[in-house]
Amino acid sequence: MNRLTRHAAVLSTTFLVAGFLLSCSAEDERGSTASTPAQTPVSSEPASEIGTTPESTEESITAGHQEAVDLAEKYLKDSEFSESGLYGQLLYEGFAEEEAQYGVDNVAVDWDEQALQSAARLLDSSSYSESTLYNRLIFEEYTPDQSQYAVDSVNADWFGEAAESAAGYMSFSAFSESGLYDQLIYEGFTPEQAQHGVASVM
Known part of the structure; x- marks a missing residue:
């Protein structure tokens, strides 16, 4: 083989190697692109909130509710009651539990003063020591604080x-x-x- 022929063969081999290397590089790039997961675009809009509109919590006032208030006021004008005693009296009159509770909760009253009036009434009708008067007020369903207030404030001898x-x-x-x-x-x-x-x- 002469010199010219050997030179041509070397050039041909060089072109084949270069072509092979370029082909491998292109395959690597395609593989890298295919293996990269697509990025999901993130929305800047806030997520909508479901069920955030509160339902109305206002109590539906019925005629029974108002009647319970009216009768509670009448009872308190005629006599003294503890909160629990007044509630029980309204139940006795036939009001539903929620109506009786509404009547007690919505009447203008000072329960301490009611206890004091009860203490004065009891002392007018009989004799009591401090402890027996306190126990009697507890029996009439005043709270311990209300009962003690009455005993301390009734100004008894x-x-x-x-x-x-x-x-x-x-x-x-x-x-x-x-x-x-x-x-x-x-x-x-x-x-x-x-x-x-x-x-x-x-």
Whole structure:
């Protein structure tokens, strides 16, 4: 093979290698493009909120609700009631539970003052020590705070109450001095109040 022929063969081989390398590079680029996942465009619009419109929570006021308020006001003009006692009275009158509760919740009243009026009424009708008056107010369904407020605010003469209790006991039964004293202590009077009560009748 002469020199010219060998030169031509070398050039031909060089072109074949270059073509092969270019072909491989193109295949790599296509593979890289195919393997790259498509990016999902992100919307800048805020997601719509479903069910955010609140339903109306306003209570539907019926004739029964208003009647419960009216009767509650009437009861409070005629007598004193605890909150629970008034609710129970409205139930007794035939109101539904929600109507009775509406009546109690929507009447203008000071429950502390109601307890105080009840305490004054009880002291007008009988004799009480501080503790027995408190317990009686709890029995009438005033709260502990309301009951204590009434006992503290009624301005009672507890020594006088002890003397009245002693006289009441002596009016229907015979007591020794110590027996009467013990009875007054049992009723919740203090030792000083009980001694005053005994002295007032012995």
